[in-house]
Amino acid sequence: MTEDSTDDSTAMQAGFDALIAGDERVEPRDWMPEGYRKTLIRQIAQHAHSEIIGMQPEGNWITRAPSLRRKAILMAKVQDEAGHGLYLYSAAETLGIDRSELLDLLHAGRQKYSSIFNYPTLTWADMGAIGWLVDGAAIVNQVPICRCSYGPYARAMVRICKEESFHQRQGFEILWTLSHGSPAQRAMAQDAVNRYWWPSLMMFGPPDTGDGASPSGHTAQSMAWGIKRFSNDELRQRFVDMTVPQAEALGLSLPDPEIRWNEERGSYDFGEIDFTELFEVVKGNGPCNAERMAHKVKAHEDGAWVREAAAAYAAKRESAVA
Numbered sequence: 001m002t003e004d005s006t007d008d009s010t011a012m013q014a015g016f017d018a019l020i021a022g023d024e025r026v027e028p029r030d031w032m033p034e035g036y037r038k039t040l041i042r043q044i045a046q047h048a049h050s051e052i053i054g055m056q057p058e059g060n061w062i063t064r065a066p067s068l069r070r071k072a073i074l075m076a077k078v079q080d081e082a083g084h085g086l087y088l089y090s091a092a093e094t095l096g097i098d099r100s101e102l103l104d105l106l107h108a109g110r111q112k113y114s115s116i117f118n119y120p121t122l123t124w125a126d127m128g129a130i131g132w133l134v135d136g137a138a139i140v141n142q143v144p145i146c147r148c149s150y151g152p153y154a155r156a157m158v159r160i161c162k163e164e165s166f167h168q169r170q171g172f173e174i175l176w177t178l179s180h181g182s183p184a185q186r187a188m189a190q191d192a193v194n195r196y197w198w199p200s201l202m203m204f205g206p207p208d209t210g211d212g213a214s215p216s217g218h219t220a221q222s223m224a225w226g227i228k229r230f231s232n233d234e235l236r237q238r239f240v241d242m243t244v245p246q247a248e249a250l251g252l253s254l255p256d257p258e259i260r261w262n263e264e265r266g267s268y269d270f271g272e273i274d275f276t277e278l279f280e281v282v283k284g285n286g287p288c289n290a291e292r293m294a295h296k297v298k299a300h301e302d303g304a305w306v307r308e309a310a311a312a313y314a315a316k317r318e319s320a321v322a
């Protein structure tokens with residue numbers, strides 16, 4: 001490396017560091033360290049994959065919604081998730097990678113999606129638990145990303161978070177209706193909350209204190225780069241503090257006898273999370289991992305003709321105007 005090029009890279013690193021230190025936005029054309037770009041591609045891709053795979057558990061219930069109104073709401077939500085995925089793939093593509101490559105990595109098991117979508121949706125009440133808990137957790141996790149240092153990701157989050165609020169409210173309303181319905185409906189709502197509570201806490205990732213077995217490997221660097229604004233445990237605690245009073249309002253209990261208000265800390269204490277379950281699910285050993293991936297790969301293969309037709313049409317148009 002010549003002396004000049006060393007000076008150039010030093011100046012570019014200094015420019016990037018100044019942007020981050022000044023809490024300004026890094027834009028696609030700005031110089032950025034390769035590690036920053038790779039971290040963003042990993043996180044944004046996982047986020048996008050999660051939105052798309054997340055359509056499956058809820059999509060399973062569109063044809064079985066208990067009323068036209070519920071069907072329309074659920075269809076709108078699932079369509080929103082598809083849009084969130086496309087938004088996020090577009091944000092990832094500003095980093096110089098094509099979404100087709102990201103999809104290949106996902107289908108090959110070399111990129112992840114959120115653990116939460118590997119759990120089954122057994123009853124209609126699960127639509128309420130997913131909306132209230134999963135989208136509620138997503139909001140807590142995603143609102144800080146609206147202030148992420150990478151411009152396209154932060155801007156994608158602003159619209160996504162607005163739609164997540166509708167998702168969370170419709171889930172809360174489903175559970176409100178059921179928990180104030182017949183004893184059987186109430187039991188169904190409680191069962192769904194029992195099954196989705198702990199996996200929702202796991203959505204926030206491994207604990208902050210890396211103990212070797214469960215390191216939260218990326219947090220420190222991602223926070224230094226302004227990609228993450230809070231640690232996994234900070235956001236998890238924020239979610240618990242927001243959700244416990246809502247559960248009380250619903251008249252439903254949370255499956256953790258250790259939840260109690262800690263006056264000194266000004267937040268709720270809660271029980272130990274079984275992170276081995278998170279790591280098992282992330283490794284592919286969750287209840288629905290194989291089913292979700294098989295469905296995703298088949299949908300991608302079934303859609304090949306659409307992509308080919310669109311590409312052929314675009315090429316024809318291009319040659320016509322050339």
Ligand code: 3HC
Pocket residue numbers: 042043046047048050051054081084112113114115116134135138141142164202203204205206215216217218219222228232282
């Ligand atoms: N599911 C799958 N993988 C997870 C995970 C989870 N719940 N939590 C952590 N991981 C993975 C990380 O990807 C990382 O994998 P790698 O080392 O192989 O790259 C590893 O576990 C270590 O975790 P870290 O906490 O160090 O990783 P991050 O700094 O990336 O933090 C995260 C994890 C908090 C999920 C962060 O990536 C993030 O905030 N992502 C953006 C939000 C997101 O993806 N949410 C997923 C749900 S989307 C959704 O809910 C849609 C809504 O509409 C329902």
